[in-house]
Amino acid sequence: MRHLTAAALALFVLGIVLLAYAAYLGEMTFTLVVIIPVVQSSNIWALAGMALIFAAIFLFFVSMAAPAREAPAQPNASAPQAIVPQQPARKFGGVVFVGPIPIVFGSDKKVAKWMLVVALVIVILLIIAMWYFATQLPR
Secondary structure, X not given: OOHHHHHHHHHHHHHXXXXXXXXXXXXXXXXXXXXXXXXXXXXXXXXXXXHHHHHHHHHHHHHHHOOOOOOOOOOOOOOOOOOOOOOOOOOOEEEEEEOOEEEEEEOOHHHXXXXXXXXXXXXXXXXXXXXXXXXXXXX
């Protein structure tokens, strides 16, 4: 486990502990609005806990974006070099919906264009489903 990932996990756990302590003191309320957690408190422990959780999330994303450091291979001049077949590059892509807005990403332009097509198909299907269910409501 990389050091930044371990630090992010430690900050996250510490933040949860501080939020639990604030709840134990009775100076914090936790509710869910649809699926969004809402924490309300007048206590410094809850503020510190939320700040640590946000810092942990930020640090986790930074640790995933940082390139993995590997030791450079030391070629041995006396040993014969083995021919290693090249594997084809992996291509990936995806669509993330934030509300009604699709966010499209891909490893190259071709994959990103296909993900855009997938996003448009999903949007059209969602519009058709909303129209269908809206017409089925009793008047």
